[in-house]
Amino acid sequence: MRLNLANIDSLPAWVRRPGYVPSEQACGIVHLGLGAFHRAHQAVYTDAAMNAGERDWRIIGVSLRSPETREKLRPQDGLYTVSIKSDAAHDIRVIGSIADVLVAPENPQAVIDALAAPATQIATLTVTEKGYYQAANGDGLDQNAPAIANDRHGRSPSTIYGYLAAALAIRRQNSSGGLTVLSCDNMAHNGQKLARSFLDFLDDINPGLADWTRQNCTFPSSMVDRIVPATTGDDRAGLRELIGCEDEGAVFTEPFSQWVVEDCFNGPRPGWEEQGAELVGDVAPYETAKLRMLNGAHSALAYLGLSRGLNLVSEAIADPQIGPLVGRLMRDEAATSFNPAPNQDLSGYADQLEARFANPALPHRLIQIAMDGSQKIPQRWLATLKARQDAGRDSPAILQALASWIQHANGLANAVDDPMRDQLARLWQTAGQDSIAAALFGKKGLFADHWTASDTALAQLTGHVRNSRC
Known part of the structure; x- marks a missing residue:
């Protein structure tokens, strides 16, 4: 019937x-x-x-x-x-x-x-x-x-x-x-x-x-x-x-x-x-929240989760190290990087996002989110990093997630689709582990137009790259 x-x-x-x-x-x-x-x-x-x-x-x-x-x-x-x-x-x-x-x-x-x-x-x-x-x-x-x-x-x-x-x-x-x-x-x-x-x-x-x-x-x-x-x-x-x-x-x-x-x-x-x-009256603050909080958290779950051998978003948010870090990324960093609309509840939005991520009934694969990372991180992470750095604030959670993406890019040619995979692989070969962060985000870095890391941020990011698991 x-x-x-x-x-x-x-x-x-x-x-x-x-x-x-x-x-x-x-x-x-x-x-x-x-x-x-x-x-x-x-x-x-x-x-x-x-x-x-x-x-x-x-x-x-x-x-x-x-x-x-x-x-x-x-x-x-x-x-x-x-x-x-x-x-x-x-x-x-x-x-x-x-x-x-x-x-x-x-x-x-x-x-x-x-x-x-x-x-x-x-x-x-x-x-x-x-x-x-x-x-x-x-x-x-x-x-x-x-x-x-x-x-x-x-x-x-x-x-x-x-x-x-x-x-x-x-x-x-x-x-x-x-x-x-x-x-x-x-x-x-x-x-x-x-x-x-x-x-x-x-x-x-x-x-x-x-x-x-x-x-x-x-x-x-x-x-x-x-x-x-x-x-x-x-x-x-x-x-x-x-x-x-x-x-x-x-x-x-x-x-x-x-x-x-x-x-x-x-x-x-x-x-x-x-x-x-x-x-x-203005949709822009809601678009920004989605990009920096939802999408930014998604990318963090993807690269941090893959580095720990996980497969699904629900697994990554449940991880005792990744889950709290992603919560800080949303609440302490992304949500404070822009001016919200008058009635926009960013704390409640973060709560909703964590509940969505934890839903096992809709399996969302991390490797899918990780695709095309070079095209996504400027809007999802670098805009937050720039806004907070300009305000004299650091962003430790995003820096840790960014280090996982950098390590992920080290094997990009054989791991996941990305339009810049060959360029990123060559940059890794020439810069090496101790200089890759500067080659990407230093004053003359590949992504410097989106965010130029301060000396302090660059040192922290380099340290995370050395210590991150891939």
């Missing part, structure tokens, strides 16, 4: 289900880039808002490439389950907020029509960073990308910019009003980057529409956080035994969920803040 509206009442009583009739609710949101993360995150907040009594906020999902998600959800009337993985009792919820799934390459006009519909108030996006076609220097749109060139010349759209431009042209012509275009991708300053690139695109093809968009549309930034691993066949089989029916669209996730949204909407919106989202 396949999950759908006809048999939803046959589910066990403990399975939570929509408190509204999905088929009676109109659509107010179009989501570009429908995948597992959206189904476990923004669609859940929207479902909760309608459970609380709000109406007509169902979502038309758009797959920009594959029909796979449509084939999972259409036979189920858009219904699917979200299962929380933890040591607690089973927590399974049926989500009714997705009304339909369009496959953009099969019918581009249907996507344009959905975005242009007068009832549509919000377009949300999870298209990954590459879907924004940023210029190599991060400054605006890559106008030379083939897909952008295709859309710029008026051919059938293939990018978010082509679809949005075509839809906004119709809305302008029909006096339907603008849209809130809300990026939910894991990318700092995502709303600003989206607005900059989209307006670059419009300025080139239709300056009049560009001016109208500036006056009638908004592009809030947002910060999203929830672990949503890929659903496996075993996951679906276990779910089928629990609820007595097949759910091809099932997603599995952790108890924690965070959504911080810049409160600059063009028109109506669901009351997401009543369901746990945070509507704020």
